Amino acid sequence: MPTVTWSRLGGERRAAVVAAAEAEFAEHGFSRGSLNVIARRAGVAKGSLFQYFADKRDLYAHITDVGSQRVRSYMEDQIRVLDPGRPFFEFLTDLLDVWVAYFAEHPRERALHAASSFEVDTDARVSVRAVVHRHYLEVLRPLVHDARERGDLRADADVDALLSLLLMLLPHLALAPYVRGMDPVLGLDEMSAEQPALVVRRYVAVLAAAFGRSALSAPQTLPTGNLGGEHAYD
Amino acid sequence: MPTVTWSRLGGERRAAVVAAAEAEFAEHGFSRGSLNVIARRAGVAKGSLFQYFADKRDLYAHITDVGSQRVRSYMEDQIRVLDPGRPFFEFLTDLLDVWVAYFAEHPRERALHAASSFEVDTDARVSVRAVVHRHYLEVLRPLVHDARERGDLRADADVDALLSLLLMLLPHLALAPYVRGMDPVLGLDEMSAEQPALVVRRYVAVLAAAFGRSALSAPQTLPTGNLGGEHAYD
Amino acid sequence: MPTVTWSRLGGERRAAVVAAAEAEFAEHGFSRGSLNVIARRAGVAKGSLFQYFADKRDLYAHITDVGSQRVRSYMEDQIRVLDPGRPFFEFLTDLLDVWVAYFAEHPRERALHAASSFEVDTDARVSVRAVVHRHYLEVLRPLVHDARERGDLRADADVDALLSLLLMLLPHLALAPYVRGMDPVLGLDEMSAEQPALVVRRYVAVLAAAFGRSALSAPQTLPTGNLGGEHAYD
Amino acid sequence: MPTVTWSRLGGERRAAVVAAAEAEFAEHGFSRGSLNVIARRAGVAKGSLFQYFADKRDLYAHITDVGSQRVRSYMEDQIRVLDPGRPFFEFLTDLLDVWVAYFAEHPRERALHAASSFEVDTDARVSVRAVVHRHYLEVLRPLVHDARERGDLRADADVDALLSLLLMLLPHLALAPYVRGMDPVLGLDEMSAEQPALVVRRYVAVLAAAFGRSALSAPQTLPTGNLGGEHAYD
DNA sequence: CATGAATGAGCTTTCATTCAT
DNA sequence: GATGAATGAAAGCTCATTCAT
Numbered sequence: 001m002p003t004v005t006w007s008r009l010g011g012e013r014r015a016a017v018v019a020a021a022e023a024e025f026a027e028h029g030f031s032r033g034s035l036n037v038i039a040r041r042a043g044v045a046k047g048s049l050f051q052y053f054a055d056k057r058d059l060y061a062h063i064t065d066v067g068s069q070r071v072r073s074y075m076e077d078q079i080r081v082l083d084p085g086r087p088f089f090e091f092l093t094d095l096l097d098v099w100v101a102y103f104a105e106h107p108r109e110r111a112l113h114a115a116s117s118f119e120v121d122t123d124a125r126v127s128v129r130a131v132v133h134r135h136y137l138e139v140l141r142p143l144v145h146d147a148r149e150r151g152d153l154r155a156d157a158d159v160d161a162l163l164s165l166l167l168m169l170l171p172h173l174a175l176a177p178y179v180r181g182m183d184p185v186l187g188l189d190e191m192s193a194e195q196p197a198l199v200v201r202r203y204v205a206v207l208a209a210a211f212g213r214s215a216l217s218a219p220q221t222l223p224t225g226n227l228g229g230e231h232a233y234d
Numbered sequence: 235m236p237t238v239t240w241s242r243l244g245g246e247r248r249a250a251v252v253a254a255a256e257a258e259f260a261e262h263g264f265s266r267g268s269l270n271v272i273a274r275r276a277g278v279a280k281g282s283l284f285q286y287f288a289d290k291r292d293l294y295a296h297i298t299d300v301g302s303q304r305v306r307s308y309m310e311d312q313i314r315v316l317d318p319g320r321p322f323f324e325f326l327t328d329l330l331d332v333w334v335a336y337f338a339e340h341p342r343e344r345a346l347h348a349a350s351s352f353e354v355d356t357d358a359r360v361s362v363r364a365v366v367h368r369h370y371l372e373v374l375r376p377l378v379h380d381a382r383e384r385g386d387l388r389a390d391a392d393v394d395a396l397l398s399l400l401l402m403l404l405p406h407l408a409l410a411p412y413v414r415g416m417d418p419v420l421g422l423d424e425m426s427a428e429q430p431a432l433v434v435r436r437y438v439a440v441l442a443a444a445f446g447r448s449a450l451s452a453p454q455t456l457p458t459g460n461l462g463g464e465h466a467y468d
Numbered sequence: 469m470p471t472v473t474w475s476r477l478g479g480e481r482r483a484a485v486v487a488a489a490e491a492e493f494a495e496h497g498f499s500r501g502s503l504n505v506i507a508r509r510a511g512v513a514k515g516s517l518f519q520y521f522a523d524k525r526d527l528y529a530h531i532t533d534v535g536s537q538r539v540r541s542y543m544e545d546q547i548r549v550l551d552p553g554r555p556f557f558e559f560l561t562d563l564l565d566v567w568v569a570y571f572a573e574h575p576r577e578r579a580l581h582a583a584s585s586f587e588v589d590t591d592a593r594v595s596v597r598a599v600v601h602r603h604y605l606e607v608l609r610p611l612v613h614d615a616r617e618r619g620d621l622r623a624d625a626d627v628d629a630l631l632s633l634l635l636m637l638l639p640h641l642a643l644a645p646y647v648r649g650m651d652p653v654l655g656l657d658e659m660s661a662e663q664p665a666l667v668v669r670r671y672v673a674v675l676a677a678a679f680g681r682s683a684l685s686a687p688q689t690l691p692t693g694n695l696g697g698e699h700a701y702d
Numbered sequence: 703m704p705t706v707t708w709s710r711l712g713g714e715r716r717a718a719v720v721a722a723a724e725a726e727f728a729e730h731g732f733s734r735g736s737l738n739v740i741a742r743r744a745g746v747a748k749g750s751l752f753q754y755f756a757d758k759r760d761l762y763a764h765i766t767d768v769g770s771q772r773v774r775s776y777m778e779d780q781i782r783v784l785d786p787g788r789p790f791f792e793f794l795t796d797l798l799d800v801w802v803a804y805f806a807e808h809p810r811e812r813a814l815h816a817a818s819s820f821e822v823d824t825d826a827r828v829s830v831r832a833v834v835h836r837h838y839l840e841v842l843r844p845l846v847h848d849a850r851e852r853g854d855l856r857a858d859a860d861v862d863a864l865l866s867l868l869l870m871l872l873p874h875l876a877l878a879p880y881v882r883g884m885d886p887v888l889g890l891d892e893m894s895a896e897q898p899a900l901v902v903r904r905y906v907a908v909l910a911a912a913f914g915r916s917a918l919s920a921p922q923t924l925p926t927g928n929l930g931g932e933h934a935y936d
Numbered sequence: 937c938a939t940g941a942a943t944g945a946g947c948t949t950t951c952a953t954t955c956a957t
Numbered sequence: 958g959a960t961g962a963a964t965g966a967a968a969g970c971t972c973a974t975t976c977a978t
Contacts, residue, residue, distance in 0.1 A: 005940075031265060031266070031354055034967080034968075035969065036967075036968075045942060046943090046945095046969090047943060047944065047945095047970085047971080047972080048941075048942060049970095051940090051941065051942075055969080056970090115354070118353060118354055118356075119352060119354060120263045120266060120349075120352050120354050122413070125352060126413070129416070133415065158436055158439065158440065161437065161439070167418075167419065168402045168406065169402075172402065179360065180360050181361075181364040182363065183398065184367045184368075185371070185398040185401065186395065186398050202394075202395045203395065203398075205392065205395070206392065206396075206399070206444045207444070209443065209444040209445075210441070210443040211440075239958070268950080268951070269952060270951070273961095279959060279961055280960085280961065280962095281953090281954085281955085281959070281960055281961060282959060282960070284952090284953070289952080290952065473937075500733070500822060502971080502972070503972080503974090507940095512939090513939045514939085514940065514973090515938070515940060515975085515976085516938060516940095518973090518974070518975085519938070519939095523973080523974080524973065586821060586827060587822065588730070588731040588732075588734055588817070588820050588821060588822050593820060594881065594883045594884075597883050598882075598883040601883065601886045605886065605887070626907065628887045628904075629888065629904045629905065629907070629908050630908075631887045632887040632905075633867075635885075636871075636874065640870065647824070647828070649828045649831050651866065652835045652839065652869075653866040654862055670862075671863065673863070674860065674863050677911065677912040678911040679908070707961075710962090711962090736947075737947085737948065738948090747965055748948090748965070748966095749950080749963070749965065750962075752949065753962065757948080757949075758948065
């Protein structure tokens with residue numbers, strides 16, 4: 001946790017440190033990220049960093065926390081806009097589209113997300129992933145539960161298995177388009193504009209078939225024709 | 235790629251280098267793994283490593299390749315034993331059980347797998363994951379295709395989506411039981427002996443519901459009662 | 469020397485600073501002791517330390533002074549109890565026993581003593597040793613002079629040589645039982661309960677032979693039989 | 703222990719490293735001595751030091767070892783010159799004169815000796831003192847034993863107590879003339895040319911009285927009149 | 937008189953790679 | 958083909974002291 005010194009710090013200095021640290025950790029991850037570089041870029045003395053944070057890991061945790069909250073806030077806003085009361089898989093499709101678009105447009109957010117996913121240092125990775133997972137679940141769990149309440153999910157649907165899969169799919173969708181080789185099957189990493197939207201629909205189709213109210217509601221054909229338009233599942 | 239010098243090398247020396255490098259990379263990953271240590275443990279001169287491999291990454295790639303092939307060979311043997319001609323999701327359950335057991339019993343293999351999954355160095359990670367993914371797919375694709383041919387998969391099943399999900403599930407099942415926080419929903423990291431088998435069945439149930447021949451074949455209840463015994467899906 | 473600000477300070481605050489500084493310097497010595505830590509433990513601002521003392525060394529000198537005075541007071545009390553009018557070497561034996569016991573029972577005192585003895589920083593060490601030596605001498609010199617007056621010392625005894633040796637023996641006896649390798653001959657550092665008492669008697673025997681009234685009074689055998697009991701020298 | 707690399711090293715490079723390290727450690731002791739400075743002064747890369755020595759302490763131990771052996775060799779030569787077969791306390795007086803003179807003329811040797819005596823780092827100090835003490839004892843013990851055999855010591859002399867005192871007196875005589883406050887009684891630190899010789903005689907007189915063959919042989923007057931000339935004890 | 941934020945030089949150790957032998 | 962000495966940048970972190978508030 002940041003020190004009290006950090007909490008009393010002027011906004012400008014704080015912003016400089018956060019920006020420098022985000023950039024560095026996004027670029028090189030925790031283990032490879034350099035405090036020297038962060039201090040230099042932020043225009044503060046190296047020692048000052050240790051007045052604000054207990055150590056490197058503390059700084060990293062803070063940066064990740066801030067970043068996660070930013071993403072979460074954005075997504076929660078979007079969730080309201082997209083109307084979570086709609087048929088679940090239709091809503092989920094839109095949500096994932098937004099998710100993909102957000103990371104497409106925010107390279108630094110994406111880099112931070114990647115850095116935390118691939119961190120070698122087990123403790124650093126574990127503690128950061130814990131934060132990220134918590135945010136994910138606090139947002140997703142109510143959505144999924146409401147969907148089941150509403151009857152959008154099959155009565156015996158394994159809700160936790162759904163959440164578990166979403167926890168794998170979300171980072172995958174955010175990062176795969178920018179990391180060569182991460183998705184050698186569906187080709188998310190082949191840069192074509194509609195690729196991600198298509199993949200989103202294929203994944204959602206799977207989830208709908210597995211967890212949706214009735215097997216009959218599963219799409220008979222891939223909905224490639226109306227990307228971003230109306231949805232077939234309801 | 236290893237140099238010609240490496241290919242002309244005596245088997246003993248080669249084995250020593252491979253063993254030392256595997257141990258080191260398993261323990262510390264690529265970025266943190268030390269060539270100093272590898273050379274010392276292998277009993278060869280530091281300079282010799284550079285006669286055999288272009289650089290550190292080249293050595294790492296080779297080690298991963300060798301490791302992947304070892305895992306693949308083992309799994310291919312097991313596939314024959316398990317009879318791939320059986321009903322697909324029943325077979326898949328057994329296969330994943332074997333997979334989980336293999337990594338449970340081979341900590342170094344698991345460590346190498348983890349090291350490659352969490353490598354910070356993007357290029358190193360990408361090239362290594364490419365190799366691993368290739369092995370995965372060369373084994374899984376025929377299995378899945380045969381299953382569809384046999385009619386174990388629904389006619390319109392999105393085979394590539396299935397493969398894509400398996401590519402996420404396999405590393406997850408191998409590592410999550412040993413990496414705190416990797417699975418905060420299904421609790422793979424809570425050490426209880428049946429946990430992995432149970433989770434395997436939950437994931438397979440999802441896949442069966444999504445890709446299986448008929449929605450009717452989806453399990454009505456979680457098959458927790460017959461872990462490792464007979465299977466309900468066919 | 470402490471500033472006037474220090475002298476005007478409330479007793480509680482002063483005590484907190486002294487306690488924190490003693491603990492820190494006892495643990496790590498002057499060079500390694502940290503003002504940061506002292507300020508934190510004392511619950512005062514780092515800057516305040518510089519309002520009370522000119523610099524680190526000034527604080528250290530003060531702490532040593534306070535500590536020395538505490539030891540001196542204790543020893544002066546004991547001297548009265550032990551009756552300094554008794555035959556000198558008998559009295560000295562008891563005195564050294566008390567001395568050894570005091571440091572055995574007061575680890576912090578011992579640590580402070582050790583810290584000042586082994587300080588690398590020459591100036592710090594010199595000024596601190598000067599204080600300690602002054603205390604030693606102000607206590608010992610009257611004792612030794614009285615002994616000569618009474619005739620317990622040989623008429624031509626080199627009193628200053630005796631004091632000089634005592635100045636070496638006192639720290640040695642206090643510390644050697646706790647510092648490996650400090651006494652490789654008499655084995656003070658081999659932890660056995662009677663060891664120090666035995667060594668005290670051997671040293672006193674030497675001093676008695678060298679400075680005692682008559683050569684005839686020198687012990688013919690080592691007085692190992694009556695540790696802590698009656699004494700042979702008089 | 704130095705590495706094999708060190709043992710294979712060219713004499714010039716080795717000499718440069720040793721010289722630089724001696725100078726630095728003499729000046730600042732182990733804890734404060736800087737490897738940065740040593741490498742720079744020696745004209746070698748910082749990393750090279752770690753090819754030659756396991757770590758800082760290893761280098762320090764080597765430097766101290768070399769230094770101790772140098773002093774020991776010199777003293778052993780002098781012992782032969784001074785004729786150890788002479789009456790012991792006469793011989794000892796000359797020996798201590800030589801000892802004092804050696805450190806007077808070799809400031810770096812003296813500084814190294816001081817550095818090892820006052821080192822804060824317990825482990826470093828202990829291991830170094832162990833080496834020094836070993837050298838001391840290997841030289842002194844035979845001399846003292848021969849003296850007793852010859853009858854120069856009283857039959858019941860506590861030989862180990864004598865050695866123990868010599869182990870305190872030797873560093874004291876070497877360093878006290880150059881360290882203010884180290885000897886506030888006999889005034890070794892007051893720079894006057896005959897002072898050390900005088901003090902040597904006072905200490906020897908004490909030892910002679912305590913351990914010499916007969917109390918009658920103890921000097922009746924301090925032999926201040928013939929410093930460096932003939933000796934009164936025999 | 938008290939505070940505590942800021943400083944930046946300083947520390948030891950590790951590392952992949954080069955290249956003369 | 959094998960060797961291993963040499964390199965020097967880079968790392969995270971600590972510290973006594975200053976000084977504006």
